[in-house]
Amino acid sequence: MAGAAALRRSVRRIVRPLATATALSRTLQQPERLLSSQASPEHGPRGAVSGSELGLYTPELIRNFSIIAHVDHGKSTLADRLLELTGTIQKGHGQPQYLDKLQVERERGITVKAQTATMFYRHTSASHGPDTPRYLLNLIDTPGHVDFSYEVSRSLAACQGALLVVDAAQGVQAQTIANFYLAFESNLSIIPVINKIDQPTADPDNVKDQLKRLFDIDPSEALLTSAKTGKGLEQVLPAVIERIPSPPGKCDSPVRMLLLDSYFDEYKGVICHVAVVDGALHKGDKIASAATGHTYEVQDVGIMHPELTPTGVLYTGQVGYVISGMRSTKEACIGDTLHQAKITVEPLPGFKPAKHMVFSGLYPADGSDFEALSHAIEKLTCNDASVSLTKETSTALGMGFRYQIFACELVFYIVFTTICGFLGLLHMDVFHQRLEQEYGAQVISTIPTVPYIFEYGDGSKVQVENPAALASNPGKRVVGCWEPTVIATIIIPSEYVGPVIMLCSERRGEQLEYTFIDAQRALLKYRLPLKEIIVDFYNELKGITSGYATFDYEDSE
Ligand SMILES: Nc1nc2c(ncn2[C@@H]2O[C@H](COP(=O)(O)OP(=O)(O)OP(=O)(O)O)[C@@H](O)[C@H]2O)c(=O)[nH]1
Ligand SMILES: [Mg+2]
Numbered sequence: 001m002a003g004a005a006a007l008r009r010s011v012r013r014i015v016r017p018l019a020t021a022t023a024l025s026r027t028l029q030q031p032e033r034l035l036s037s038q039a040s041p042e043h044g045p046r047g048a049v050s051g052s053e054l055g056l057y058t059p060e061l062i063r064n065f066s067i068i069a070h071v072d073h074g075k076s077t078l079a080d081r082l083l084e085l086t087g088t089i090q091k092g093h094g095q096p097q098y099l100d101k102l103q104v105e106r107e108r109g110i111t112v113k114a115q116t117a118t119m120f121y122r123h124t125s126a127s128h129g130p131d132t133p134r135y136l137l138n139l140i141d142t143p144g145h146v147d148f149s150y151e152v153s154r155s156l157a158a159c160q161g162a163l164l165v166v167d168a169a170q171g172v173q174a175q176t177i178a179n180f181y182l183a184f185e186s187n188l189s190i191i192p193v194i195n196k197i198d199q200p201t202a203d204p205d206n207v208k209d210q211l212k213r214l215f216d217i218d219p220s221e222a223l224l225t226s227a228k229t230g231k232g233l234e235q236v237l238p239a240v241i242e243r244i245p246s247p248p249g250k251c252d253s254p255v256r257m258l259l260l261d262s263y264f265d266e267y268k269g270v271i272c273h274v275a276v277v278d279g280a281l282h283k284g285d286k287i288a289s290a291a292t293g294h295t296y297e298v299q300d301v302g303i304m305h306p307e308l309t310p311t312g313v314l315y316t317g318q319v320g321y322v323i324s325g326m327r328s329t330k331e332a333c334i335g336d337t338l339h340q341a342k343i344t345v346e347p348l349p350g351f352k353p354a355k356h357m358v359f360s361g362l363y364p365a366d367g368s369d370f371e372a373l374s375h376a377i378e379k380l381t382c383n384d385a386s387v388s389l390t391k392e393t394s395t396a397l398g399m400g401f402r403y404q405i406f407a408c409e410l411v412f413y414i415v416f417t418t419i420c421g422f423l424g425l426l427h428m429d430v431f432h433q434r435l436e437q438e439y440g441a442q443v444i445s446t447i448p449t450v451p452y453i454f455e456y457g458d459g460s461k462v463q464v465e466n467p468a469a470l471a472s473n474p475g476k477r478v479v480g481c482w483e484p485t486v487i488a489t490i491i492i493p494s495e496y497v498g499p500v501i502m503l504c505s506e507r508r509g510e511q512l513e514y515t516f517i518d519a520q521r522a523l524l525k526y527r528l529p530l531k532e533i534i535v536d537f538y539n540e541l542k543g544i545t546s547g548y549a550t551f552d553y554e555d556s557e
Contacts, residue, residue: 049305051282051313057136059246059317064138064275065191066114066155068183069165070173070550071144074195076100076111077227078165078236079141085233086119086137088306099141099306104433111143112430114151114261116158116273116319117306123241135241138319144175146552147424150354150386153182154334157351158260158275158319161189161244163236168194168202168224172210172517174489174552180215189244192217193236198226210517247277247317254340255279255287258348260319262332264382268300270326271308274338275319277348283312286341287324291333295341296324329382354386355555356421357484358428358448358534359465363417365442376439377418380431387431388421390465419465422448425534450530455480484530486553487512494522496545503540507532527556 067075076097083089089098099115100106119137140155142148156162162183166176183190192211194204208219223239225232261273274281281287281301288295300323302310314320326332335350364373381387422428428448435441454470455461457477464470488509492500494516504511504526513525528537533553541549 049303049309049311051311054136054303054311054313054318055315057134057315057318059249059251061133062136062138062246062317063161063240063244064140064159064247064317064319065161065163065240065244066140066142066152066159066183066188067163067165068142068152068156068179069144069195070167070170070175070179071110073144073165073167073170073173073176074227075144075165076141078163078193078195078225078233079117079139081227081230081233082139082236083117083119083306085237086121088117088119102434103437104430107433108430110145111141112145112148112151112427114140114142114155115306116140116155116260116304118303118309118319119305121237121241123238136318137237137240140319142179144179145426146175146178147422147427149175149178149182149554150423152179153186154260154351156183156186156188157258157335157349159186159188160247161191161240163191163193163240165193165195166207166211168197168204168207169199171203171207171521172214172491173550174491175550177214177489177491177523178552178554184215190215190217191236191239191243192222193225194222195225195227197224197231198229206518214517247275249276249316250278251280251316253278254343254345255281255285256337256339256345256348257281257314257322258350259332259334259336259338261334262326262329262385264329264379268323270323270329270332272322272324272326272332272338273304273319274314274322276314276316278316279340280316281314281322287322287338288341289331289333290337290339290345290347292331292336294331296326299323299325329385334385354423356388357424357450357486357530357555358422359419359451360422360428360448361417361419361446361466363444363446365444369441373435373441373443374418376435376441377420379439380434384431384434386423386427390419390421391417421465425538448534450484450534452484453482454478455482485527485556486530486533487556488526488528488533488551488553490524490526490541490549490551491517492522492524492545492549493520496548497522497524499544500524500541500549503537503544504528507537528553 067079069075076099080096080098083098084091100111102113105112117139119139120134121137122132122134124132142152142155164180166172194207196202197204204224208222211217212219223232223235256278257274257276259272259274262270265271281298283298283301285298286295287298300310301314302308303320308321337347339345364370381389432443435443449465451463451465453461453463457479490500507528509526509528511526515523517523538551541551
């Protein structure tokens with residue numbers, strides 16, 4: 001963990017000057033319809049927003065922010081309240097955690113996919129008098145579970161700030177730390193929000209101490225809220241406007257945008273989520289992909305308000321969607337730079353590719369259904385690009401994808417297996433559930449394995465996910481073998497430290513850190529072989545700590 005001095009140096013708490021004179025004068029030109037939309041939500045569900053209205057929101061009047069936290073600390077509920085407060089959705093309409101749209105999210109009560117929503121908000125500050133400026137705010141609700149931290153890091157690339165939500169009763173947990181550092185390393189302005197203050201066991205002062213001790217966050221910066229009762233919520237959006245910088249970017253340059261996410265819609269085709277960094281994107285424009293060089297014509301463009309809302313244009317600093325006739329999500333490389341066709345632009349930094357931690361073979365529950373399963377897997381991976389697919393064949397008997405070959409009067413079964421790489425066990429579980437619910441495919445999967453790397457005497461290396469894939473007689477000597485390891489962060493009440501240290505030692509763990517984050521709770525960091533944690537480590541950890549442990553891990557490379 002970075003030292004307090006480094007943190008102090010780097011944790012930026014940017015208190016933005018209120019809107020500049022230019023921004024204010026532009027705001028005053030806004031039509032009355034726009035100025036009044038907060039009170040009477042004409043930008044309600046599916047409320048139309050025209051391109052000329054959008055054009056009034058210059059970068060000084062835009063704020064892009066994510067909501068990040070440990071699992072269940074109330075991110076999606078807070079997002080609901082902010083959407084209601086701005087009239088983007090109607091209070092009491094729709095389901096709680098509105099942005100959790102997948103069936104699997106609703107059933108499990110967790111977010112697995114980051115979701116963007118654009119809101120319009122009039123900032124009523126005493127310094128503005130009656131001429132209160134309106135702002136365009138892009139909120140990204142992110143998942144809290146460790147398996148989906150890739151979603152968080154992608155979301156943060158479209159933001160200049162983040163609301164770091166912490167449960168007032170549970171305090172800082174393992175993913176609070178992981179997500180804080182993701183935001184911190186992306187140089188975002190971080191606004192701490194201590195949520196669930198309505199709970200009888202809430203102890204906001206203790207949480208403030210933890211934030212100070214762990215992240216050097218000044219206690220006076222923390223906002224105290226209850227997303228359930230609505231208490232304290234009125235401070236959130238003013239803080240977003242005042243403390244988060246507006247997006248940088250050149251309005252008069254050719255369009256350049258970052259491709260954040262994509263999914264396939266049966267009727268509309270591939271829908272890309274983009275953050276416009278420079279210039280403006282209009283319907284009918286010709287754009288090109290920096291990764292593939294392919295060119296496309298923009299057929300539809302708009303914002304998520306909170307559903308797809310066509311505007312015909314997106315301006316510098318805005319986040320929205322583009323439909324451009326891509327036939328498959330494979331053409332929409334996440335992290336790619338899309339830009340005006342026929343010109344050369346500097347590609348944006350993009351993202352590190354998702355790292356697959358767990359591999360498992362998928363078989364149809366009904367052995368004859370392999371084609372349907374193959375089709376379902378292909379379709380689902382169009383909407384979850386973080387799953388890797390490898391087709392494997394072997395001549396063992398099995399229930400997998402089978403074809404009969406008659407030769408020399410013997411019957412061989414060739415087993416066709418789809419080996420899928422997942423970001424973690426929950427990701428694997430969610431993928432299975434989505435296959436079943438969205439595509440009606442019943443699957444059986446093999447016990448998850450991790451990839452091993454073997455090095456031969458001639459210097460060549462091979463990575464295998466399945467021991468059977470390693471040639472038994474390769475004709476050269478194996479001189480080295482590596483297994484993947486992770487850095488695990490565990491937060492536990494101090495009385496459980498002994499059993500947890502014992503568990504980590506049994507699992508071949510190497511202790512890296514042991515500190516106390518307050519009088520009652522300890523933080524342990526271990527380097528652990530990935531193989532030791534993928535099947536039952538978390539269950540055992542929960543068992544020996546009466547459910548109190550929180551656990552997060554990241555690839556140790
Ligand atoms: N008492 C109380 N409960 C809350 C509050 N905010 C959220 N909750 C509850 O906490 C639970 C989790 O809320 P979510 O909004 O789904 O949490 P989340 O952080 O989005 O969860 P993930 O996306 O799965 O990480 C739900 O049962 C909410 O009703 C609050 O301020 N007070
Ligand atoms: Mg959520």
